[in-house]
Amino acid sequence: MATVSKRSRLAVWKDVIFALFIRTIRSQFNDKFGLSWAVVNPVSFILILSVIRGRLEGGTTHTLDTFTFMACGMLTVQMFLSALGASAGVIKKNKALFAFRQVRPISAFIASGLFELLVKVLVLLSVVLAMYFLKIDILLANPLLFIIAQLAIFITAGAIGAMFAIATAFIxxxxxxxxMLTRPLFFISGVFFSLQDLPRDIWIYFQWNPILHAIELSRQAVSPSFGAVGVSLNFLLGCALVSLFISLCCYQVYWKRAISN
Incomplete structure (x- = not known):
């Protein structure tokens, strides 16, 4: 007589996340270009903007090579926007799957986040490869600070996106x-400028933005000579923890109503 093995909840949850992760890859890149388009598009954008800024600045911006300066800004803001958009659309895109008892929105959020993280790692590697062929010095004085800043803004984006996903299920x-709210972020987050370029009197109007902190700290991690001012790692980590806490609270209260609405 065959024995039936009972899997733990953790094993089931892991398998569900993996299945959703594979499904996300197939659904996002089922055309001819596939995953390469998600890499080529932001890298080419960084190259074009870096060339334009480099001609205006003469090749360096605040002791950083202009390409490196722009790459830190572009990678960070694109990570925030893509993670926010992907997380905000999780419930709507996977609503049919929630009819299965094992599939819950939290699994879809995690799978979507892992996919976006994978794409951004590939984009980062492609940028480093482009810098190598362009004979640009590849520097990273503080890798730990760079990773923490990027993960903090990634968690913040995913948490805010989850709150939007739940709210969108009702309205x-x-x-x-x-x-509408995300469009101005590209221009007020320090992608094209540094906080050092602005008068101190108006810093307060930009310092509320965690993306600006992540970008400036990433540039500081690349080269200490950049001299980031007016930004704080504690503020960035605080934004990540607070947004994650609030999103988990909202999820715990509303997820059942959100998927049945």
Missing amino acids: PEIDKIRG
């Missing part, structure tokens, strides 16, 4: 509001 129009 679909909120998704349009999210699009």
Whole structure:
């Protein structure tokens, strides 16, 4: 007589996340270009903007090579926007799967986050490869600070996106509001400038933005000579922890109503 082995909840949860992760890869890149487009698109954008900024600045910006300066900004803001957008669309895209008892929104959020993290790692490696062929010095004085800053802004984006996903399940129009709120972030987050370029009197209008802190700290991690001012790692980590806590609270209270709405 055959014996039936009972798997633990953790094993089931792991298998569900892996299955959703594979499903996300197949659904996102089922065209001819596949995963390469997710890498080529941001890398080419960084190259074009770096060339334009380099001609204006003469090749260096605040002791950093202009390509490196722009790459830190572009990679960080693109990570935030892509993680936010992917997390905000999780419930809507996977709603049919939630009919299965084993599949819960938290698993879809984790799978989506892992996928976005994988894509951004590939983008980062492609940027480093482009710097090598362009004969640009590849420097990273403080790898730990760089990783912490990037992960903190990634967690912040995913947590905020989860809150938008839950809210959108009740009020679909909120998704349009999210699009309106994220458009200015590209221009006020320090992608094209440093806080050092601005008068101290107006710093307060930019320091509320955790993306700016992540970008400036990433540039500081690349080269200490950059001399980042007006930013704080503690503020960035605080934003990540607070947004994650609030999103988990909202999820715990509303996830059942969100998937059945």
